[in-house]
Amino acid sequence: MRIATYNVEWFNSLFDDGGHLLEDDRWSGRQDVKRGEQLAALGVVFTAMDADAVMVIEAPDDNRRRDTVLALETFAHKYGLRARKAILGFRNDTQQEIALLYNPDVLEAVHDPRGHETGKKGSADAPRVDGVFRWDVDVDADPDLITFSKPPLELELTVKETGRRLLMIGVHAKSKAPHGARSPDEIMRVAIQNRRKQMAQCIWLRQRIEQHLADGDSLIVLGDFNDGPGLDEYEYLFGRSGVEVVLGEAGAVKLHDPHARMALTRRVGPSPVTARFYIAPEKRYLQVLLDYVMLSEDLCALGPKWRIWHPFDDPVCYRTPELREALLTASDHFPVSVDLAL
Structure with missing residues (x-):
């Protein structure tokens, strides 16, 4: 069975x-890409995956x-995908939902949010993801009230x-880019x-992950964390990246992702990448x-095989011109998949 995030x-x-x-x-939301071009490219990528x-x-x-579900299922029908049923x-309120497209012939999926609901005062004990989390992030003895602009999608x-x-x-997860800031001090x-x-x-x-692991659940956590070890200088203020926290720190039962492990152990030299952004002022990616x-x-323990569908770093993607160009046209991120014997 192949499970992916994109x-x-x-x-x-x-x-x-x-x-x-x-x-x-007409132009899509992507720079210099027409809507028809992006849709055709996405059809190629989803079909290849x-x-x-x-x-x-x-x-x-x-x-x-x-309607997110209607849109995704229309897309899946258009391109004849096995993963043709959607769940939200x-x-x-960001126009960027988190949803699962899955194959109903092999899987059943149910929205399964955990934790208790909170009021505006929040809770420090893993509340439901549409609630408020109380946590003193800056260690000033005054807990911050944290919400998810995009609540994670919990499924069984x-x-x-x-x-x-x-x-x-x-x-x-929350983007770390200082959108809207102008002066250097404001940007910082x-x-x-x-x-x-x-x-x-x-x-x-x-x-939440620790609760699942304590219960012995088989767990997959996947998506875009807008973060990774060594990604920016502000990491040193906290001593670690958010990805390291999610994976599990010293002494904790850990989740595993080989690409994260490579990045954690290889702070100098090449490491895996899943996204490619054009930096206009510097004229580079x-x-x-x-x-x-x-x-x-x-x-x-089931011998999973991970893959980043990178147009240049994955040999099959690179040697398949239609897929290589589709990956570059479809999105600024590339899919990550894992094959599991379930």
Whole structure:
């Protein structure tokens, strides 16, 4: 069984309010890419992955006028995907939902949020992800009130053939980029605030993970963490990255992702990357590791095989021109998949 995560840049702009595909020559949300071009490229990528389940990060918007599930299922039908049924958890206000596309022939999926609801005062004990988390991120004896702008998608999956039960958490953590800041001092202040919020979200998520691991659950945590070891200088303010917190620190039961491990142990030299952004002032591309598929130890015992669908670093992707170009056109992130014998 293949399980993947894929951040699709501005997937929302490719659908009208009725969930129909906008296969035309008008500009998409991606720089210099037409809507029809991006849709065709996404069709190639999803078809090549042929996954049983894809955690779609930045999925189409869900509100009174738009329907995430309808849009994703229309897309899946158009391109004949096996993963053709969609499920959404708590909607958000960013036009970037977190949703799962899965194959209903082999999997059953149920939205399974854990934790208790909170009021505005919040809770420090792993509240439900649409609530408020109280955590003193800056160690000033005054707890911060943390919310998820994009609440993680918590699911219970059942493998139909074997009856095996899995828990899955799809994540799109807070971006650390200082959007809207202008002066150097403001950029630094906003960047530190965002880093604190991102770290608190990861601590909140880790609390939930520890509950699952203590219960012996088979767990997959996947998505875009907007973070990784050594990614920016503000990491030194906290002593570690948010990804390290989610994976599990010294003495804790850990989740495993080989790409994260490589980045943690190789601070100098090449490391895996899952996203590629153009830096206009410098006229170059920045490549970073932001997307992960983390597994609990019992799933690691099944001999999983991870893959980053990178157009240049993956030999098969590179030697397949149609797929290579589609990956570059479809999004600024590349899919990450894991094959598991479930």
